Amino acid sequence: xxxxxxxxxxxxxxxxxxxxxxxxxxxxxxxxxxxxxxxxxxxxxxxxxxxxxxxxxxxxxxxxxxxxxxxxxxxxxxxxxxxxxxxxxxxxxxxxxxxxxxxxxxxxxxxxxxxxxxxxxxxxxxxxxxxxxxxxxxxxxxxxxxxxxxxxxxxxxxxxxxxxxxxxxxxxxxxxxxxxxxxxxxxxxxxxxxxxxxxxxxxxxxxxxxxxxxxxxxxxxxxxxxxxxxxxxxxxxxxxxxxxxxxxxxxxxxxxxxxxxxx
Numbered sequence: 001x002x003x004x005x006x007x008x009x010x011x012x013x014x015x016x017x018x019x020x021x022x023x024x025x026x027x028x029x030x031x032x033x034x035x036x037x038x039x040x041x042x043x044x045x046x047x048x049x050x051x052x053x054x055x056x057x058x059x060x061x062x063x064x065x066x067x068x069x070x071x072x073x074x075x076x077x078x079x080x081x082x083x084x085x086x087x088x089x090x091x092x093x094x095x096x097x098x099x100x101x102x103x104x105x106x107x108x109x110x111x112x113x114x115x116x117x118x119x120x121x122x123x124x125x126x127x128x129x130x131x132x133x134x135x136x137x138x139x140x141x142x143x144x145x146x147x148x149x150x151x152x153x154x155x156x157x158x159x160x161x162x163x164x165x166x167x168x169x170x171x172x173x174x175x176x177x178x179x180x181x182x183x184x185x186x187x188x189x190x191x192x193x194x195x196x197x198x199x200x201x202x203x204x205x206x207x208x209x210x211x212x213x214x215x216x217x218x219x220x221x222x223x224x225x226x227x228x229x230x231x232x233x234x235x236x237x238x239x240x241x242x243x244x245x246x247x248x249x250x251x252x253x254x255x256x257x258x259x260x261x262x263x
Contacts, residue, residue: 046121048136051145054106057133063104065135066094068116070202072234073227075153079108079135079142086203087116088185090123101128108135108142110226160232161244163219165253168194168246177216183231184223184250192254197221202231209238217242225249 049057057063058081067074067082074084085093087109098105105124109116117134124132135142143149163171172178180197182189189199200208202222212218218240222228228245235243246253 046118047133049106049133050136051142051147054133054135054142055147057104057106061104063106063133064098065106065108066120068107068109068120070205070227072155072202072206073110073230075151076155076230077139077149077151079139080148080150085120087120087123088201088203090120091127094124094129095127098129102130104131104133105129106133106135108138110138111140112137113224114138155230155234156237158233158236160229160236162247163244164247165256168219168253171217172219175217179213179216179218180221181212181218182221182250183228184221188223188250192250194221202227205231205234209235212240214239214241217244219244219246221246222249224251 054063054065058065065079065082066085067078068085068087068090070086071084074082074086078084083097085097107117107120107124117138121132121134137144139149172180180194182193182197182199183202183205184199185201186199189197189201193199198211200211212235218235220228220232220235220243222231222245225246225248228249232243232245
């Protein structure tokens with residue numbers, strides 16, 4: 001009878017042990033991890049629907065459609081029959097508007113880059129609403145699918161001057177009477193803002209118009225430059241003479257400042 005070296009015996013033992021460990025992992029550990037992952041995904045998942053599905057739910061299931069942008073944006077352009085409830089007012093206005101928590105709700109915002117509808121969805125679920133949906137890609141997808149939008153009170157468009165962030169501080173230094181208006185949310189403003197800026201979130205702009213001077217330069221700052229144009233038009237229509245928007249919004253300014261610091 002032949003003999004087996006000690007090294008070979010150890011090697012065989014280790015291989016058998018590894019095989020047993022692998023079987024144990026496949027039978028017990030992996031199913032447990034998978035179940036944990038599935039549960040986590042299920043809790044965090046949001047129900048996105050496309051525009052044709054939204055139309056069906058509106059017509060056949062009496063779904064309520066909620067525009068999560070500002071009041072001015074909602075009145076200017078929206079899905080027909082939309083309720084104007086800005087994201088910032090969901091906690092205060094949703095329940096009085098829809099006391100029946102089984103009411104089917106569809107939230108939407110301006111575009112595929114907008115996160116307001118998703119945040120409104122989470123707020124509605126926390127409030128106990130059972131059937132909540134998000135219109136995928138928002139109003140852009142709705143129009144792309146060929147569906148109509150309605151205007152209740154249009155903001156008259158006007159020429160608006162833009163200023164880039166590299167020129168902004170120099171402009172403010174030259175024009176010391178400049179009024180910097182930040183229309184982002186209160187949370188975004190607290191996170192970072194220009195010194196001396198006044199925060200009036202867009203959803204409150206029509207209510208706090210009297211806080212904005214009419215005879216000095218007013219620079220309007222938003223998140224990414226996409227909402228400031230309409231805000232500027234509204235101000236111009238209401239007698240604010242010298243209105244300028246920050247090109248690219250706060251996101252662009254922060255990114256350029258970071259890039260400059262890294263060079």
